[in-house]
Amino acid sequence: MIDLTITGDDVAHVVLNAPKKRNALDPQALAELSAAYDEAEAAGVRALVLRGEGPAFCAGRDIGGVDPATDDVTGYLDGLVTPLLKKMSAFPAPTFAAAHGACLGVGLGLLIATDVVYVADTAKIGSPFAALGATLDSGGHALFFDRLGAHKTLDLIYTGRLMTGAEAVQSGLFSQVLPEDEVRAATEAAASRAAGGATQAFLASKRLVARLRDERLALWDAVAAENANQTALRDTADYREGFAAFQQKRKPEFTGR
The missing domain is CATH 1.10.12 (Lyase 2-enoyl-coa Hydratase; Chain  A, domain 2)
Structure with missing residues (x-):
């Protein structure tokens, strides 16, 4: 599910690699992702790139097979997601993400916890929870309110409308918008430059x-x-x-x- 490679320029490449389920994250995947960041830190890398394989960056939590009547929401969010996001945010090197397709829920949280985010024009960013009877999590409220204000934040939450990558960048959510076939190369190049810097x-x-x-x-x-x-x-x-x-x-x- 989670692949880690470290290239000769001292850049760690962390890849969400479950394209058939749009890189949705179950507890095992979250544990693997946390371990990848630990391994990259132990290796002393000077930059890190996070990206997803397949049609989406990350569609959020993997809720396949989850029984809502017994769902351990606290265990998933407080026990797994929040510690991971804190670890990512505090990673001791510049971090970059290349985002495309769905960037939702926990997937959005992964981007919030990354220093620099380049998004594809095909990216879909917002709050899809209206259709689930649930609410935005993983830091989404804080990001949207800080950059968009109360009215647009609640509009996105109430309607479930998803922003494009271009709209997200124009709204100040992330760094740059690029064509989907260019976003990975641009992100990796930026990380390599940072790794060679001070x-x-x-x-x-x-x-x-x-x-x-x-x-x-x-x-x-x-x-x-x-x-x-x-x-x-x-x-x-x-x-x-x-x-x-x-x-x-x-x-x-x-x-x-």
């Missing part, structure tokens, strides 16, 4: 953006955090290399240290 500096920005999101830092608190980051980065090899390369008018060779 990844300690990237991680400083990643942590600060998380604080801006979660703590809603005021302007001067954010400036103070930036200043502290810059001071800490001064002692890294990449900081010294970047300055030396600029002064010597050559391309820097960053090592992530």
Whole structure:
């Protein structure tokens, strides 16, 4: 279900590989996905790409065979999904996702927990739960409210209408929209460039953006955090290399240290 490869440019490639069920996630798949992130972190990769095989990125939870009368919703969401999303969000390297087709439910949550998301023009993003008598989960409310406001968020939830990839990017949900046959290559190229960059500096920005999101830092608190980051980065090899390369008018060779 979940494939992991690590390429020579120190990029981990995590692939949801159950195309016949549109990469819907059952408990076993969630455990495998969590293990893939653990393995990639242990390998010390400098970037990570997440994508899905087949016609969809991820259609959400695999509810085939689930009895709604005895469904352990808490065990699935609190016990499996939320810990995974937190692990993904805190992954100690830049992360990228290539999304196409259905990106729904937990699948949308995987994208929310990824640093940079490139979506295909064929992507379908929204809240399909109206037809299930259930509600949007995996961080969807927070993302939609923050980027779309209350009215459009509730319109999407009440109607079940799905946004295209272009509409999602225009609304500020994700980074770029691309033709479906280009999104994977573009995402992998971006990850490879990041892996060759000053990844300690990237991680400083990643942590600060998380604080801006979660703590809603005021302007001067954010400036103070930036200043502290810059001071800490001064002692890294990449900081010294970047300055030396600029002064010597050559391309820097960053090592992530």
